[in-house]
Amino acid sequence: MHPHRISRTARWRLALAAVTVGTLAVTAGVALASPASTKATTITALIGSSGPAETYAVKNAANAWSKQTGIGVNVVVASDLGQQLAQGFASGNPPDIFYLGNDQVATYAKAGDLAPLDNLKNVKSFYPSLRAAYTYKGHLYAAPKDFSTLALVVNTASWKGARLTAKDYPKTWKQLASVAKKLTRNGQVGLCTNPEFHRLGVFMLQSGGWLVSKDGKTATVNSKANVAAFNFVKSMIKNGSMKLTNQLGVGWGGEGFGKKMCAMTIEGNWIAGAMKADYPTVGWKAVELPTGPAGKGTLQYDGGWGLAQASKNKPDAMALITYLTQTKVEMGNAKAFGVMPSVKADRKIWSKTYPQYAAFLASADYSKSIPPVPNIATVLGDFNQQLQGLPNTDPKTILNRINSELQSILNQ
């Protein structure tokens, strides 16, 4: 072999080695780079916004706090909140604070994604029921920011058309069935609502049933009371005075109601915004849901602010949460997108400002939130899927199935 050739090979090998080492170093550096340990000067807030009004209101409040404190806030609107949160938690670099529904709180808390907020300054100002909805294993994992309850929404024109008066607002199941029958005329069905737990579940409560036993350890989905509740719903579906929105082919109760496909629906206070924006000509009124065999009952949706365990600036993030959950901001939100404030003391101001929505706030006295159990969102998701087939299925089949699913996550 020529010496010249050998040296060229050697050079190649050297170059190869250098490039390999360099590449490996870069790769390893990228993979192992630890997140900066310096104190973050901006706080990221991830929100799942209902629309421009909500985004604007949250951004405004955050900017006001920034001006006070000099700490920047970056409000990010999620297109898919659950997915973006999951990515954040996995990367170890999640948004500092974020919207958190009470159906997900236990799942994330169990995984260690959330920092407890027991020491929040204004922790005592919230409704106790809202605090309970965000408490998992004795710790508060989100600051309640607002909530919404479900009530019966009535088309006033149809009501008059069926010769019904203010005295006829249904107080019992029997009356509900009877007005639904009377309202089923001129191609309009009496009552329509979404085939999901967070609508039809109100009948479970009115019937005296619930998802879990009082101690929260046993699933009671297939209790006699719940079977009676769904048999009542099904009887109305069978006699044609009630339809689920999937039978009508609309996305939600508000759409069916606004399009005058049904004269009554079970919806939350957000329907005010939807009616104003999409169906301004339809007159409506919200009344409390009827009393069932076991009393009053309705369900609520809770919104809260969660704090990431991996946040690099927890004290400031907590200060921001406190700011965002005080009366001034919450009443602004109420005005902007129609939610009810989580602060107990705001109740009076709210009911004075919005007397027309009194039914929603009155329902808050007895409404219930989903029990904070890890993975309950998955089980309720299946409940909703099964309820879509309610018109053709025996309620017992559905309830038995969901009961065993719920029991298995309670056992975990």
Add this chain to the structure above:
Amino acid sequence: MLKSVTRRLREPGIRGHEAGAGWLFLLPVIVILGLFLVLPIAMAVWVSFSDWTGNGSPLGANAHWVGLENYRHLLTTPGLDQNNFGTALRNNFYYVILVVPVQTAVSLFLAVIVNRRVKFVGFFRTAFYFPSVTSSVAITILFLFLFSPSGVINKLLSYLGATGPSWLYDPRGLFHVILGQFGVGSSTPPSSLANGFFLGVSYWDWLAGPSIAMCVFILMAVFTTSGTFMLLFLAALQNIDESVNEAAELDGATEWRKFKHITVPMIRPTLFTIVTLGLIGTWQIFDQIYVGTKGSPSNTTLTPAFLSFNASFNSNEWGVGAAIAFILFAIIVFFTVVARLATRNPDRVPRRRRFLPTTTGGVQAGQSRVATGGPR
């Protein structure tokens, strides 16, 4: 060439020194594939055997080895995971079984038409291909409107005096509906079928067929992918030497016989490609479901790919989600092998038979061997 051969004989090691350079040139690709393909797949394998809950790195302290637990949850332990997985498999199975043959047949048919010298052929080629280049999200939204209960399709049906179903809201299985016409009612399914279960789904439900909602996605898949596959078929058709067809015509072959005995055997490799691509694509259906129905109604459009996403991102069951992905991978490999066996050249006749003077089979064998591109 001869020169290099003699040189190699004289100096056997000379190419060996170039191996280093070869690796050097390969290095960028190896690094990129390693970082973006091998490493993530290896991590996903690990996740599928772990109890990782999505907090921090899956290689960190928060993930523990749980063995086959996640796979057991899907395959043997009765519960929601198994039930959803069984349902998703059933839905996707009917989707694949209907979409792959139909889209293959339709695209071949379109290619044969477009391959002829007819007027406006350029227009048709573009028109057929158009759905394929449009984003699947856009097409899904278009279909949501078309198939809404008060949408265009039902309007058209009403002109014909028929009442259309509520399509994407209708969870009834197609076969159940047909059986219902013959009095095998879904109100009381045969107890022998209703009481037996496989993967948490009763035999009666396994036989449900695609739901009316899933049929919309089946139509959509045929509509969107036929154009792409038409192009592949068209390329294959244009590779067929015209003289072969002419020879067949001289022998008095009809159009159908020419198609069956010349066209199909000669495009067999393309056929395999298209069936394989179809199988892979249909088993992985995700975006249409994500945009369109998210598994509704009554889980009848749930698919393994969407379930994997849902289990991971929304239920925080990352191990289960990863396990679904790998079971799906195994299913796709299985079906691809089956497709390979099914489209394998069947007339590999003994060598001497080709020289027999009278049989047409000999000619055929020779032709198809040319078409498949030599020995395998």
